[in-house]
Amino acid sequence: MADQVKHYNEDFITPYGVILGSFQGVEGRSNGNFNYYSHEQNYHNGLYTGIPFQCVEYVRRWLNISKGLTFYNIPFASHAWQLKYIERISDSRATSIVGIPNGSDKAPVPESLLIWESDENDKQIPFGHIAVITEVNIQENWVRVAEQNMDNNYWPGNYSRQLDLEVSEGKYFIKDNHKIIGWMVINFDVDSQNQLELGIHEPVVRKIQPPKILNGPWLNFDSPAQKYWANIWGDQPTREGEEFISYYTFDNHFYDRIMFAAMELNHMCLTATNYVINNDEQLAKFGLPHWTWKKIRNSWKGEMISGFKSFSGRFDLAFNGSSIKMFEYNSDSAGTYLEAGVIQVQWAKAVGCDYGKSASEDLENMLIEQAKELFKGFVHILIDNDDEEVYNALYIKEVFEKAGVDCKVVIGVNFKKNHQGKYTDEDGVEIKTIWKMWNWETVISNYESERKGDEIKLSDILLDQNIDIYEPIWKLVTSNKALLAVMWEMFPGHPYLLPTEWTLDGYLRNKPYVKKPIVGRCGQNVQIYTSSGEKVEEMEGKYTKRDCIYQEVFEIQKFDGFNPILGAWIVGMKPAGFGIREDTKLITDHESPYGCCRVINI
Template identity: 30%
Template structure:
């Protein structure tokens, strides 16, 4: 929120809420860089339990509940997401307690300790807001909160703001929002009494089904439909050898649909899981014994920690891989470093649907491009962005698609194929053929490619602990590792994305959030529970579905893939097979922009394991009525 002339400096005490819970100024403009030198310094813990980001509204609400009641609500992406929660976790017993949601105007009035929730928008743009109710009266309600005003509370007062309230003749309790452009969703109360609460009906399993559909053949495949005057579309057509979304000629008229409910679940899961993966990343970086399991070169660990501390919020895009079945939505892994398929989902599938005349539902990736543009505008880029790619047809159209997003955000962008166009100048900077210095880089290469170079160099020079620094010589061509680890080059995606992209994060997540509804049981060692459920063996680092084994409940090998990652350490993950739809195993992919859901697509294969050769097809979102079985 905006600061004022009388605002207290960031982190200064403003007052005490009931239970003697401290409230702090959240005037970020005044934060002392010596006290808060990096992102990690802003993370708030109490008794070793993560409360949130200093000193935001969510941090205070979780801390207040923990101090006064001993329970906390789950990690959420935005404050308004709290309104979707239906339980809190009692920390001492690890048991779940019911949490009820009441819309503004409900007959069940808020009580002391209720959470008041604002929708995103207006004063609370993008995030929403949460406050603690500390007094309830027929004509007013009093709140304690952080990150709205940053002034010291009056002496002896344990609340900071008062809102007008009114009770109707029918007993409905309405709270007036003091901001004309903001909306109060309602309040959350920990109680088993669900009378007047927002209903939480059991999810109809039919709504988590993926359906296959076809559009009538009117000769569409005989006509061009991608605009090859656009560089990215021309490169895509060259790679696909024609105007088509899938490589299988028999499938040109086929697409897949999911329900509105499934899409809402996917969006919620994406936002929530991003937060969980970020929490697990921070946990790993604080526990060296866990970090060792990620098999990262010792020489870059300091740089990874620096990246996490300084660039936590500089993620442009990433991809989650999901299995969506009537048994639920489960995440397989998080491609947080070098995701693919965003052009297919963010552009091609929409153009395919328009050309083929699909009227059913709407494009699942229709907002991805504009969300990428917003993500770039939020980045700290101030000059030319150089895109680095290998000489690969698929990487090329992805690079050009991202180039359009960068340019739409208002930045100049150059695509560099390979490294031969680059050189060191006399000052130790890396420059392109035109003499422009590389300051901002977005890459199609994975960080693991650069790490392989570091491992080889360390082995050759027998260096194991010294921090890696690129060596340069004026006029020489830099190596990939020299570019990506150069101090004065900001690389997207940041180096810290190595942690959540590594499959070793999966057992950590399960240990931190056991039995979470979107997670699969994962472990570093095979255990009885995994043996009973069937399990998947995965290398901690791998790409394109390489070196994966599927083992069923009878300990029989169902399927396996080969690849270049056989020497990597492995993790074990609960077997949760992809649904088979119209002879294909179908995987749902959700994309983020700046860490928030931005669209979805599908990848399909006749094999149970999605790999580098698996096809993309169009995904449409349809009304729930198309999925509910008719009696």
């Protein structure tokens, strides 16, 4: 929440962000005037409330703070009229919200939501409007509301405006200059609500069916990325040894939940990153060499001045039938771009899976737009000689080219210096901007390794302050699993976080837990223990000497024996869809099968 006025101009009725008043301790703030749109995101205690300081943002924030409830994405304020239920934040349990049309024989009640109709010809509320009814006085014929971005004037009390209430022949009409659809009455007794009667059903279903007979290849072999992928995983639509195809369907409400989770988690990760970077005691827990600290802080300071330059990241999320939890954030060198952006889309078309839309339908276009925004010159795509990195890099090259960005893929380390002392690739092209899949921990190891003769090392390139690097070095903090423990300290009890601690002396004592190295990839060296300390599963790897954090075990809902992990994408600062990796074992890795995800409207 903004604590001070951020903008002012002569068109603003009151300064943008200034407190106008409050209802039940929830402040309403000025949007300047009804035409202003900030394109920012607002959060309260890590929970997304909306675009500041629009009408929907206030209502969602009031529900969050005062009632512990929320609703997810609605296109316009007027679309709130279509809501059938809203959810308790702590456990996603639904409760009813019932629309009462204006002019009904039922009187409006306090703590209900008042909804205005959208009208493209109405310059003030073309997308409708929403407010909280704070008080109703039938004897004196008025109702009072709390709202944002209507008049943007200071409130006369614990309400923003008083509207006339007309009672005629037993009918109740709330009067305003703009057309009111009606008010929505919320049942605040959440525990009494029968979920089936509310129409709550299984939001996630794993389907199995025979594949459609293919008339030709379902992959585009003119694409180097897809051709490389097929050489590794094959070009058959079914998995090896299986006769049928399988995929997941998600209802659109659950899709919105995942997108909200990604937004909120990204906000919390960046908030925690800022705290750690500016705190020596915290940064020391991340196991990073002291020589990196200044570089990290300078990189972060640059972001604060010029805006975040992140290209993308991917959250690993789990679902137990009701709750969504974050396992980790792959913010530095995330994989599965190709699977999410292309493979699952083309596979669905090929096998006759025409339910709804792809869960990552917008991912490629969002990557293209982000590339247009970030990259203004030639980009070198730097990767190791690893199959997964190769096909993902080839795909990112296709994305960049669609964005009009000239680029090339460089596998391994083969660089030169020109007469001006600038680093170049083997063809003599100066390196000015890099998008990489090398993780920063590898760069640290390379920097600290012995130089062989006059070789140019990977770290020489990636630590050169004159070269723009994506993802930037401050993501050494964001991608470190130590951040999970910091986030739990900063946002204890947040519905998307699992209890995570530095030791087993506190909450996690005598509870099932997962031991994770603070640096690692693809589940390496992750260990799962019972409450009695018995190890039940372990993934081997190369991170045995790393410090660890301890995270509470979260029992994933199984589907046909598979444990699905949702990979939810963030592009820039926006959620961009998701995909699934599933496995019969508890710890997924880069060889775990990728599952197609479809979103259906309910």
